[in-house]
Amino acid sequence: MAMYQVACPACGAPVEFRSAASRMAVCGYCHSSLLRDADSVRDVGRMAALVEDHSPLQVMSSGLFDGTPFTVVGRIQLRYDHGVWNEWYLLFDDGSDGWLGDFAGQFVLTRPAGEASAPPLFERVEAGARWSHGGRSWFAADIREAQCVAGEGELPFAVDARWTARVIDYRSENEFLTLDYSGAAPVVYRGRAVTLAQLQAQHLRDADDVSARAGRLEGRVEQLDCPACGAAITLVPGMTQHLTCPSCTSQVTASASQAEVLERHEADRLRVGASIQAGEVMRIDDRVWRVLGWLRCAVPDDASEPDWYEYLLFCPQHGFSWLIETTTGWQRARTLDRWPSTFSDSAALLDGQRYTRRYLYRSEIRQVCGAFTWRARAGDSTDVGEYVHGASVLNVERSAHEMSWSLAEPVSADTVAGWLGRKLVSIASQDAPAAIGDLFTGAGAGQLRPVARIFTLILVVLNLRYVLPFNLDALFTTAVFVVLLWLPVLKWDGAGE
Numbered sequence: 001m002a003m004y005q006v007a008c009p010a011c012g013a014p015v016e017f018r019s020a021a022s023r024m025a026v027c028g029y030c031h032s033s034l035l036r037d038a039d040s041v042r043d044v045g046r047m048a049a050l051v052e053d054h055s056p057l058q059v060m061s062s063g064l065f066d067g068t069p070f071t072v073v074g075r076i077q078l079r080y081d082h083g084v085w086n087e088w089y090l091l092f093d094d095g096s097d098g099w100l101g102d103f104a105g106q107f108v109l110t111r112p113a114g115e116a117s118a119p120p121l122f123e124r125v126e127a128g129a130r131w132s133h134g135g136r137s138w139f140a141a142d143i144r145e146a147q148c149v150a151g152e153g154e155l156p157f158a159v160d161a162r163w164t165a166r167v168i169d170y171r172s173e174n175e176f177l178t179l180d181y182s183g184a185a186p187v188v189y190r191g192r193a194v195t196l197a198q199l200q201a202q203h204l205r206d207a208d209d210v211s212a213r214a215g216r217l218e219g220r221v222e223q224l225d226c227p228a229c230g231a232a233i234t235l236v237p238g239m240t241q242h243l244t245c246p247s248c249t250s251q252v253t254a255s256a257s258q259a260e261v262l263e264r265h266e267a268d269r270l271r272v273g274a275s276i277q278a279g280e281v282m283r284i285d286d287r288v289w290r291v292l293g294w295l296r297c298a299v300p301d302d303a304s305e306p307d308w309y310e311y312l313l314f315c316p317q318h319g320f321s322w323l324i325e326t327t328t329g330w331q332r333a334r335t336l337d338r339w340p341s342t343f344s345d346s347a348a349l350l351d352g353q354r355y356t357r358r359y360l361y362r363s364e365i366r367q368v369c370g371a372f373t374w375r376a377r378a379g380d381s382t383d384v385g386e387y388v389h390g391a392s393v394l395n396v397e398r399s400a401h402e403m404s405w406s407l408a409e410p411v412s413a414d415t416v417a418g419w420l421g422r423k424l425v426s427i428a429s430q431d432a433p434a435a436i437g438d439l440f441t442g443a444g445a446g447q448l449r450p451v452a453r454i455f456t457l458i459l460v461v462l463n464l465r466y467v468l469p470f471n472l473d474a475l476f477t478t479a480v481f482v483v484l485l486w487l488p489v490l491k492w493d494g495a496g497e
C-alpha cells in the first residue's frame with residue numbers, strides 16, 4: 001500500500017495519506033488543511049469545526065462491500081435544507097475508492113463511474129425526471145445544493161467551508177446513482193442503499209462515546225425541555241433536530257449543545273385530534289418504537305376529504321417508519337429503498353407486482369407536532385399518487401426537488417391499541433354518527449334528516465282532521481311546528497357546506 005506520511009507543517013504531528021488518490025488531508029491534531037503536491041504538502045489554513053451529528057461512523061471505521069474490504073479515511077460534512085449529512089470517503093483494499101453517504105442513519109454506498117456522457121442541465125432537472133445512462137432508466141429522486149460545513153481525514157479533492165456541492169441522486173429499482181455537478185464536468189457515482197449491518201461495519205464509535213457527546217442520551221432517544229415553555233420534547237439526537245413543541249407549538253431547532261427557538265408561540269392550540277401523542281411508546285414485534293411526532297394533513301383542493309394524521313415512529317434498530325390514521329382506518333408505511341421498475345399515470349410495477357393508480361392529489365400539512373428529520377411546517381405541500389394492489393397502497397410523493405416511494409399496509413385499530421398498550425379513541429370513531437346529545441351541539445346533525453321526516457309525517461297525520469275542514473288556524477299552527485322541526489336540520493346543512 002502506497003502510504004505516504006508527512007509531518008504537519010503547522011504542528012509537526014504525523015499526517016498520513018493512505019490513498020494515492022487523496023489530494024488533501026486535515027491534520028487530526030491542529031485541524032490544518034494540507035494540500036498535497038507531488039511529494040510535499042502545504043498548509044492552506046485551518047478547517048472549520050465539524051457539527052456533532054451522532055453518526056456511528058468515524059475515520060478508521062471499516063467494512064466489506066461486494067466482497068472487498070474498505071476503510072473510512074475521511075469525510076465531508078454538508079448542510080442542505082433538511083439538515084446535515086456526511087459523505088465518508090472510503091479506501092478499498094484494492095486501491096480504489098468510494099463514498100458512503102450518511103443521511104441521518106440511512107446509508108448509500110457509491111463508487112466513481114466516470115464522466116457522464118450526456119448529462120441533463122442541473123437547473124432543468126425536476127424530481128421524477130427520467131435519464132438514460134448505462135443501459136438503464138434512472139429517475140431523479142433528490143436534487144440539492146449544499147454547503148460544505150467541514151472536512152476531516154483525507155479527501156480526493158480540496159474542500160473548505162466555501163465549497164458548494166450540487167448533486168442529483170437518481171434511483172433505478174434498488175440501484176442508486178449520483179450525478180455530481182460540483183466540478184468542471186458532471187461525474188457519475190454508482191451504487192446502492194446499504195445498512196451498516198450489511199457492510200459488517202467495524203470500529204464504529206462505541207456507544208459510550210456517542211452518549212458522552214450527546215448528553216442525556218438513552219437508547220438514541222432523548223428528551224429536551226422546550227426553551228419556550230419547558231415541556232418535554234422527544235427527539236433522536238443528530239437525526240430529528242426540527243422540533244415543534246407538543247405543548248406550546250413553538251418551533252425549536254436542536255443542535256448538539258443547545259436548543260434554539262425559531263418561532264415562539266404562547267397559545268396551546270394543539271390539543272385536538274391526534275389519537276396518539278408525541279413521546280408515546282409502541283411495542284411492535286418485541287421492538288420498542290417511539291412516536292416522535294405527528295402531522296395533520298388535508299387535501300386543500302377538496303374540503304369534503306377529511307383530515308388525516310401521519311405519525312413518525314423511530315426504533316434504534318430499524319430507523320424510521322410511519323403510522324397513518326384516516327377516518328377509514330390505520331396503515332403502517334415504510335419508505336422504499338427499492339423503487340418500482342416502471343411507473344406511469346395509470347400503474348406502477350414493484351417487485352413484479354402491478355399496482356393500479358387510484359388517486360392523485362395534493363397533500364398539505366395543516367399542523368405539526370413533535371420532532372422530524374426536516375423542518376416540517378404548516379402549509380407545506382406535496383403531490384401524492386396512490387397506487388393499489390389488494391389492500392396494499394404504494395404511494396409516491398413528489399415536490400420540485402424530491403421524490404420518494406412508500407408502501408403502506410392496513411392494520412386494525414385493535415392492533416394499534418395493542419402496540420400502545422392502552423385504549424385508543426381513533427379519529428374514525430370521533431367522526432362516527434353522533435350520539436343524541438351531540439345533535440344539539442351541531443356535530444352529526446346530518447343524522448336528523450330521516451328523524452325529521454318521520455316527525456313531519458306524524459305531525460301532518462295527527463293534525464289532518466283539524467286542517468282538512470280548511471281551518472286556517474290549524475293549518476298555520478301545523479306549518480309553524482313543521483318549520484320549527486326542520487330549522488336545526490337545514491341550519492346544520494347550511495353550516496356544513
Ligand SMILES: [Zn+2]
Binds near residue numbers: 009011012013027028
Ligand atoms: Zn497539525
Ligand SMILES: [Zn+2]
Binds near residue numbers: 229230
Ligand atoms: Zn413549548
